[in-house]
Amino acid sequence: MTYSTILKQAILIIVVLAVAIYSANAQEHPLSKHDSALVVSYTQAYELELQNNVNFKEASRYLNEIAFIYWEHNQYEKAIEYYKESVELNEKIENENGIAMIHNNLGMLHADIMDYEKSYEYFMLTLAARRSKNEKIGMISAMINLSVVLNNLKRYDESIDFLQQSLKLAREMGDVHQMKSCYGMLSETYEKAGNVDQSIYYFNLYKTFTQMIQNEQINQVMEDYSEEKLIKQRLEIENNENRQKLVEKQAELNLIETKKNQFEQELNSYDSITRSLYADLGQKELQLELLTKQSQIEQLKAQQQINQQKAEKEEEKRKLHYALIFTLIVLIILFFLVRSKRRTKKWAISTAEKNKVIERQGNELKDLNANLQVLVEQRTKKLKLANEKLSEFIFSNSHIIRRPVANIKGIVNLLNQNGVDEKNAQLIEMLDASNNELDEALTLFNESLTLSESTLDETNHDTDS
Template identity: 25%
Template sequence: MCQNITWVVKVSIIPFLRWKAITFIFLLSFVSVLGFAQSKIDSLKERVKSDDFEVKSNALMELFISYRLTDLDSALYFAERSQALSYGIGDSLMIVRTEIAIGYVYQEKGFYQLAIDHFQNALRIARRNEFKDREKFVLNNLGLTYYYYGKYDEALQYHFQSLSLREEEKNQLEIAISCNNIGLVYYQIKDYNKAIEYFKRSLEIKKSLKDESKIEGTLINLGLCFSDLNNYDEAVNNFTRVLKLCERNGCEDRIKVDALNGAALAYYSLDNAEQAEVYLREAIEIATGVGLQSHVVNNTHYLARIKKEEGNIDEALELLHASQTLAEEIDSRVWVNKNYKLYGEIYALLNDFEKAYGYQMKYDSLSGLILNEEVIQNLANIQINYQEKENLETISLQKSEISRRTTLLILSIIIIFLAVVILVILYRNNQHRRNVNRKLYEANETIEKQNLELTNMNTVLEERVRERTQELNASNAALLKSNTELDNFIYKTSHDIRGPLATLQGVCNVALIDIEDEKSIDYFNKLSKTAERLNEILSKLLVINQINNSLISEEPIDFDAMVTDIISEQQNAKTLKAISVEKEIECNLHFRGDQDLLRIILTNLISNAFKFYNTSGRIDSFINIKIFSNDRLHVLVVDNGIGIDENVSYKIFEIFSKASDMSDTAGLGLYLVKLAVEKLGGEITLSKAPGGFTQFEVILPYH
């Protein structure tokens, strides 16, 4: 609950003058610092003019460092000049430094593939020259870049390699950095407990170093984990702590942007959209100012989502377009994919289901590329490889000498064998060369003859294909005409027969009133029931016609009311025993579909469960109805009735097929269900639930 508190402060003139003096001193100090920084930059630019390679290259790299946090374009310019100078001289160490610097700029600007290319160049040179200190630094940057790029298995691999080198050196601060980065990868693949484990390890190391300025990033990452575990209060505490540290000690723009973004999402989850929007806009402003394009993308995405939830669709689309344009520019697959999902949700609200479906398909396709089964397996293998590394190294040392001697022996045998084989091959080749040349001549003549025959055969086959195509088209037209005539016949016949049936039922009812002979009454009762069953069959035949020819409507479905109504209808029918009915319908289930088709599906499944109950007095009959959703709608109807014989289960969805000899129906119910499900683009299955009970499951897509 937010409260507005007004503070009343009494101010005297003396404190006011003191404050003005303090402000003047601060401004004077600030101007002095700026002047000193500018003076240093001017001095470095003068050193760049030197003819000495070392002086010039170091000056260029110091200029890169001076600009990297404030002006990425200028930083890139000086890094590339230093790179050209380094390659010209052939200084391997300086080449590695410049490749890392250029990769850093491209990473910050969001051009991840370019960053990866430069870091890979730096890694190859560092390993070739055994620059261990640079190698671990490059590995860390590669891990971060693959992380931003959405390739989490490769990110984890490089971070574990970097961690191994840092553990060998026992550099606690660098170990903490690697643990933090590994936690980020686990966070992205939604293994939040593993992520928290690494983040806490990183935080404990940093606290032991008693340097408060180094914990902001880890606090942000812990806050993100708590948010995804729905512990939003703890998340807000972490993000607020970071923002306070930034105010007190100062921090990098990236840190502040991440903290604002995390706090915004946490407040949004706590239903404080107003505060969330304030933080998001502040984060976008800072990220735009310093060129943190990937941060602009994700903050704009979340602002668009807030506007969508508020019902401001036009502004939401405008923000989303801006986020998507920038995400595609920097090739950020993760945010391109998240934007696809939001596009689908917005166009669904606008009832533009074609666009909504298109974006949902794009989202599903790209999601499979970003985090498929192969990537997940790679992540698991990388973790296992890291944990077993020390054991493998020990075993490797023990086997090294044996392997070396065995290899020498095997190589000797292979060389002797190959020499013999070569001699045999040369001898046989000389013997068969003439035979091969003769056979090749004969083969060429045969091939020419066969080519001529194939040409003639192709001509004949093309004519046959043309004839078969014409026959197939004619058959399809005839089949379409037959289906249309059959639909019309069913519809017309059903209507024509229902009139006489109604008359027959009326006569039976009058006869039952007037006749007192018990035998005659029994006959008329049977005749009335037969007419009633025939009328039911005709009704279901009309429903088949209705399903085949109806247009699917899109309207909100109240499953709870619909199921309650159907159960009430079935319970009013006469049964020999009480049947317990339990329904589990997901709360706040939002599904739009065709009301009539869904009622046909539920009515027939539930009525079958009532009809075919177990008549045994020792068994309490029950029916369980479950309706829930994940990416699709699931409808389950489970009962402990008489069951369905496995020998006929494969054909129960066919027309006029009966699941039991006890059935007094025409075998149309489950056929109607299958028709309606297929009309809605879904699928239906029959299976055994736990306990051996009969279970029907219907799965329908969202539109």
């Protein structure tokens, strides 16, 4: 298998995996029947807990289960919605541990949708909760998450500060695995910040810890984990490995030298035999000896060719190793490119949908304004008609109704002038009093109608304006 063939196969693998990754992450996954049934079941259990027992903690657990199902299917917005509702329930019972856990999940969800500012806020809330209870493992986890978010925001100094705090806590706890993670993150962050020397420095520490953990040298690491000594120990390990390789190579060279000496001795013996054959053997025997010698030489050449083929195979293996490393690097880069493309596409779709909603609302507002104008015109017509009828009624009251009242007043005056007996005088007096009351009532009624008419005129004027 040639190097070009290996490279072609590596490129083919990259293309296939890229298609698979893109297909898996390009869009949200619909819920399966099983997951849909679980969502319905958890929703019913959640409602039952609130109705019967009012058990906020258990109700929150069901909401978390639903959110996690949507999270697994890349339906991030729904997952965030359920987690937020769960936070509200935990706040009612002051469940700080539950709130910190959900804040951590919300931070990771917002990081998945590339909303790093919101993710930073939730991780900071998580860190504050862990610090209040002095939970060192939780503090380390929250600070590492914060460093990842800050790296995406290109706030490398803040990220390094959190990682240094995490490293200090890991040293206090003697947690080798957490220390190794911190060294790896520090190396990556310094590389992104452009500080190559510091990146290499922390990468060597990360590599040393990895080798020691693999070699089960945990106790030795715990006894002395100062960075300078770790680097020195790593160099000693590499020197020992190189010395061992050098010894092996020297042994191979010695073996080759021994074989060479044996071969020279055999050739010398063949030469002595040849000289004796010149003296003792005939021409045919000499030719036979030469043929034997040529056969041995051919065998040595064949052995040399085999050794050369072995060396070529070793070279092919080395090239294959490099090709695989190259493939892995390309796959990682491709994964992040595809993920970024998916986020961008999702953001574009969301923006387009929002624009459609805004456009639809604008059209509805135009229709509402048009309908409002029609309603105003109809109301104006009704008010004008009512005003006309009111004017007619006022006119009728002023002229038609008041005329009999005036007539009664005149008749009473005439009767008083002509003189009447005492009994009729009382009746006329009562009639005059009733007529006066009716006149006052009509006067008040006219005043109220006049006031109402002026109000209607002002309303019509405002409506026309």
